[in-house]
Amino acid sequence: MENFRIEKDVLGEVKVPADKYWMSQTQRSLENFRIGTEKMPWMIIESFMFLKKACARANADLKKISYEQAEAIAWVCDEVLAGRYTDQFPLSVWQTGSGTQTNMNVNEVISMIGNEHVPDANLSPNDIVNCSQSSNDTFPAALHIMCALEVMQDLKPALHHMTEQLRRLEKENEGIIKIGRTHLQDATPLYFSQELSGYRSMLEHNEAQIDQALSFIYELACGATAVGSGINCPPEFDRAVTGLLAEYTHLPFRPDPNKFHALTSKDACVFLSGALKALAANLMKIANDIRLLASGPRCNLHEIDIPANEPGSSIMPGKVNPTQCESMTMVCVQVMGNDAAIGFAASQGNFELNVFMPVIAYDLDQSIRLLSDSMRSFTDHCLNGLKANKEQMHKFVDHSLMLVTCLNPVIGYKKAAEAASLANRENLSLKEAILQLGYLTSEQFDEYVDAEKMINK
Secondary structure (H helix, E strand, O other), X not given: OOXXXXXXXXXXXXXXXXXXXXXXXXXXXXXXXXXXXXXXXXXXXXXXXXXXXXXXXXXXXXXXXXXXXXXHHHHHXXXXXXXXXXXXXXXXXXXOOOOHHHHHHHHHHHHHHHHHHOHHHOOOHHHHHOOOOOHHHHXXXXXXXXXXXXXXXXXXXXXXXXXXXXXXXXXXXXXXXXXXXXXXXXXXXXXXXXXXXXXXXXXXXXXXXHHHHHHHHOEEOOXXXXXOOOOOOXXXXXXXXXXXXXXXXXXXXXXXXXXXXXXXXXXXXXXXXXXXXXXXXHHHHHHXXXXXXXXXOOOOOOOEEOOOOOOOOOOOOOOOOOHHHHHHHHHHHHHHHHHHHHHHHHOOOOOOOOOOHHHHHHHHHXXXXXXXXXXXXXXXXXXXXXEEOHHHHHHHHHHOHHHHHHHHHHHOHHHHHHHHHHHXXXXXXXXXXXXXXXXXXXXXXXXXXXXXXXXXX
């Protein structure tokens, strides 16, 4: 039989499992929001630990709590950041829209563990751990800290990993000519390395866009307290906290210059999510291109080979599918869906507070994590083994009617179009059509029609 203890709050008594370090507000949330399986992201909890540690030490410096209390709080935060007590933060995403219950879950756990570690600390969830704070400013601050940490620790390294692999593929495939395609139709030639450089540049642009979004994520709501007025908070608190956070994380956190904006608007999250969606759109394009270029091997384009990582069919022997491409495109669809949810949620900043923050946190955490993992997987298990099928590329270039484009300055657009139409209609080569129409001699055709000369290097 499970043992319980009794916790009391303004609403009365609550039974809490005896082996848990949380108190009444966490328990009430567990009982009142038995909704779904989605739990508050662990990175939000880690971000709260950085925040509570900084708030405690800022409060001690400002004589709001004792140094003993601040160090007890900081010790608990470091323990959680080291991976301990992970089972003490069980709350659902689908709770109060301000994230109050998660803030109090953090405050309660820190208080109980801190008092167990330093019995004379006399920590309390509201008066000491939450000193100079409100859930209304701590949750949005933790949300921004989470985003910045995940982008810098996970997303950008994964982006760099994929970008560098594409750069290596460019060098490896220099000088290989392939046919271009626009509107899914034949177009003029280009180097395969140029096509790959387009993919690389997409990711480089995405990184610049994400960096721009981060400049707003670094602004934190600390010091706003309940409605943005900073009630019960020293005026120096915001600068002290963000300074300590910058020291702990090596990221340039700073106070939001307008605390009323910091509480009611989630525009920085929308901006970041938009940059993530832009990355997802580019990754979708890259994955789709690669699976189309690899399609076949006998009855489709088959201009490239990609690694055969696992059998592709339970009934068709020997079939291999572009599974990394399929995985990545599913991730991209999820990120695009998350962006829609984040946009809707951010529009709900009624009066002085947005009350959709837990779902914004959940979706941003999932988007960043999925994109990071997917890019690493795609790079390691697809791009790393990608090889050009030079023979197939050469064949398509030779058979393309769009080589006729280089004859526009020689015989004019109208005659060039007539020759291409004849070749397609009568199943002739372009050269045969030109000669049949009498527009050029064989020697002239060979002089003017050269795929390599058609490419700007």
